[in-house]
Amino acid sequence: MPATAPDLDSRAAAVLGGGATHAARTYRPAIRVARARGSRKWLVDGRELVDYTMGHGALLLGHAPPEVVAAVRAQVEKGTHYGAASVVEVEWAERIVAAVDSVEQVRFTASGTEAAMLALRLARAATGRDRIAKFDGHFHGWYDAVSVELDGAGRPVPGAGVPASMAALTRVVRADDGDALATALSDQQVAAVVVEPSGAHYGRSPLQPGFMAEVRRRCDETGTLLVVDEVVTGFRVARGGMQELLGVRPDLSLFGKVMAGGLPGGAVGGRREVMELLSPADGHVVHPGTYNANPLTAAAGIATLDLIVDGEARAQADAYAERLEREWRCVLSDAGVAGRVWRLASIIHCALDDPDAQARLPGALRERGVDLLHTSGFCSTAHDERDLADTVAALAAAVRAAARVRR
Ligand SMILES: Cc1ncc(COP(=O)(O)O)c(C=O)c1O
The missing domain is CATH 3.40.640.10 (Type I PLP-dependent aspartate aminotransferase-like (Major domain))
Incomplete structure (x- = not known):
């Protein structure tokens, strides 16, 4: 039988200091990744996530180029x-x-x-x-x-x-x-x-x-x-x-x-x-x-x-990030949730005005198949149209859930 995420959480709590290996990975429920490729990672429980942590920013070319x-x-x-x-x-x-x-x-x-x-x-x-x-x-x-x-x-x-x-x-x-x-x-x-x-x-x-x-x-x-x-x-x-x-x-x-x-x-x-x-x-x-x-x-x-070296990969990741930034802003305005979305090259940041909603956003997104680093996202050359569509759909639902919008 493959280990389940809850099994692994209790095993991790027993043997890992603080139950985790990085200060940014102590949130619960933890996600446990079995493998990753391109823009996606697959969890031990079979779920698939669009990844924007991208190795904490290390993976401009996506997973396993x-x-x-x-x-x-x-x-x-x-x-x-x-x-x-x-x-x-x-x-x-x-x-x-x-x-x-x-x-x-x-x-x-x-x-x-x-x-x-x-x-x-x-x-x-x-x-x-x-x-x-x-x-x-x-x-x-x-x-x-x-x-x-x-x-x-x-x-x-x-x-x-x-x-x-x-x-x-x-x-x-x-x-x-x-x-x-x-x-x-x-x-x-x-x-x-x-x-x-x-x-x-x-x-x-x-x-x-x-x-x-x-x-x-x-x-x-x-x-x-x-x-x-x-x-x-x-x-x-x-x-x-x-x-x-x-x-x-x-x-x-x-x-x-x-x-x-x-x-x-x-x-x-x-x-x-x-x-x-x-x-x-x-x-x-x-x-x-x-x-x-x-x-x-x-x-x-x-x-x-x-x-x-020729700059094309950077341009491609930046262009994806620019589209995601635009869509993300539309999601906030459609949901009537106050906040900001901004970008540095292929790095996107989001800050909701309500700090409680902001704190809930990464978890709400993870539940819906998107993994950010806190509330920032690193885009890569591996992100494509399908990732954009899946991310925008997840954002629309997660922003409403995090901000407790009843519509
Ligand atoms: C700006 C900055 N400097 C230094 C570091 C430390 O690098 P490392 O995690 O490889 O020790 C990080 C890690 O995220 C960082 O974001």
Whole structure:
């Protein structure tokens, strides 16, 4: 007998910390995926979902694109870990350097979180300063230094388990507050400002136009490095990432997700002079990591970057997202539910005015065959007409159910 979802929930509760494997996957009832292909995933109970979580934004080409599967399969046959330098790590880095103007050199990590850890260490080594600055609500993984947010009174609060002494080195500034940023940087003790260039949560809270240019300017005035987090936006919103769209040149960038082809991986890239602090020499920044540039991820990353290099995949995913955005707005207005739908390239966000309805929306959609990441959706080249029709029908019913509309 195949395991049912409730069976698996109780088994998971028994053996997984918190009953789950990711903070964003703790909702109940959990969905348990047996397999995924293209735009869809199939659950252990036989249900089929149109997927917009898309590997938390990693899968611009959908699940299991044949070329990426073939590249990974070929690499498995050749070995998954050489404990030595490889050809694929060079080929992978060359593609990133070619795509992103500000990136002269790359160092691979095993995740986006690790990329943030490494970039901040490099910035501290480069400047001889201990402090860093981040923006309230901006997410850069779960490393201590970036796990600090402001409370309602504007006081920084470290996440549970983050040492106060570590959090004290992080200055948290409200997004779009240029004066607060100037104050935070004014004593010239901050090594780096780290920022999501789309605004917090891949554009859920967009930055004011021109703010990123102001961040760059204030960094320049104070000798602070600018670290732009392109873990979600890199290779998705433009070939050269959000920095290309904004015309802002960071000192260091963080990458992950799309450039790792759906396998675990991340990278820091940027100015040669900073990246060269990784060269073996006295006082250099030591960066080991068993899975850095592991050949499987490198193979998936290369195959993915080759498939998207001409921009067509991005354009296709953006065009689907544009249609879904339009339809989604019609759904809200037809249902008479107040809220907003907006988009950054192939990423769609929805916010209903009523917070209770907003909280119910992802569950109501999952029940009707559509899986969002919270209330955001990542579109891919795999989404097609049938997905659009199924999504719009599910949205029409789910929005009414979440907002308790009786019509
Ligand atoms: C903007 C941003 N930075 C960093 C990370 C951390 O990446 P990872 O989950 O690979 O550690 C994420 C993950 O979602 C992210 O959205």
